[in-house]
Amino acid sequence: AQSVSQHNHHVILSEAASLELGCNYSYGGTVNLFWYVQYPGQHLQLLLKYFSGDPLVKGIKGFEAEFIKSKFSFNLRKPSVQWSDTAEYFCAVILTSGTYKYIFGTGTRLKVLA
Amino acid sequence: EAGVAQSPRYKIIEKRQSVAFWCNPISGHATLYWYQQILGQGPKLLIQFQNNGVVDDSQLPKDRFxxxxxKGVDSTLKIQPAKLEDSAVYLCASSLDLKPIRDEQFFGPGTRLTVL
Incomplete structure (x- = not known):
């Protein structure tokens, strides 16, 4: 069965530290990839997405992610986090055939200390 | 642009009772999703509609959900009878296209259900 794994469930960083959140998926076919974020008290919202082309994609608020097809990975990065990045981050894939089902990872809860 | 609306925001019921949730997607969005998010887990797709047709309900517990x-617009999700393990946040989301492989999903605020 298709699945998405996020290995870090909780991450605590100090402001200005660099961030990398891991995401791996298991599916042999073509997928499109997303990162969503949920800030405290807010709705889930899109951070960035990858469909094709340059495997390094840039999103909002200085986030970027790199798709490595051979590793089935789509890791999220930010060079220098801010207190306002405290949130829960979800990786998601959508299968590009069949019913176009979205599959979410279990999420990583990031806390940035001021 | 108005977002995805959901009601109620919170609901507490006893096991074996029934409950219904309502979702109004963004106007013009063809695809609507219901997710179940249990504490500490990611959203799990329960059912996906394209207009008013069901595309995927493989993870919907059909004996109770x-x-x-x-009319391809708003949607209701019902649980009857509820079990303790149904305690979760129920999220509704919508996206623009019928084949949303590149579409962003827009999420509502969710309904937090507690089953006692």
């Missing part, structure tokens, strides 16, 4: 999307 039902959903409909009348």
């Amino acid at each position: 039902s959903a409909e999307r009348l």
Whole structure:
């Protein structure tokens, strides 16, 4: 069965530290990839997405992610986090055939200390 | 642009009772999703509609859960009877296209259900 794994469930960083959140998926076919974020008290919202082309994609608020097809990975990065990045981050894939089902990872809860 | 609306925001019921949730997607969005998010887990797709037709309900516990999307607009999700393990946040989301492989999903605020 298709699945998405996020290995870090909780991450605590100090402001200005660099961030990398891991995401791996298991599916042999073509997928499109997303990162969503949920800030405290807010709705889930899109951070960035990858469909094709340059495997390094840039999103909002200085986030970027790199798709490595051979590793089935789509890791999220930010060079220098801010207190306002405290949130829960979800990786998601959508299968590009069949019913176009979205599959979410279990999420990583990031806390940035001021 | 108005977002995805959901009601109620919170609901507490006893096991074996029934409950219904309502979702109004963004106007013009063809695809509507219901997710179940249990504490500490990611959203799990329960059912996906394209207009008013069901595309995927493979993870919907059909013996107790039902959903409909009348006229391809708003939708209701019902649980009857509820079990303790149904305690979760129920999220509704919508996206623009019928084949949303590149579409962003827009999420509502969710309904937090507690089953006692």
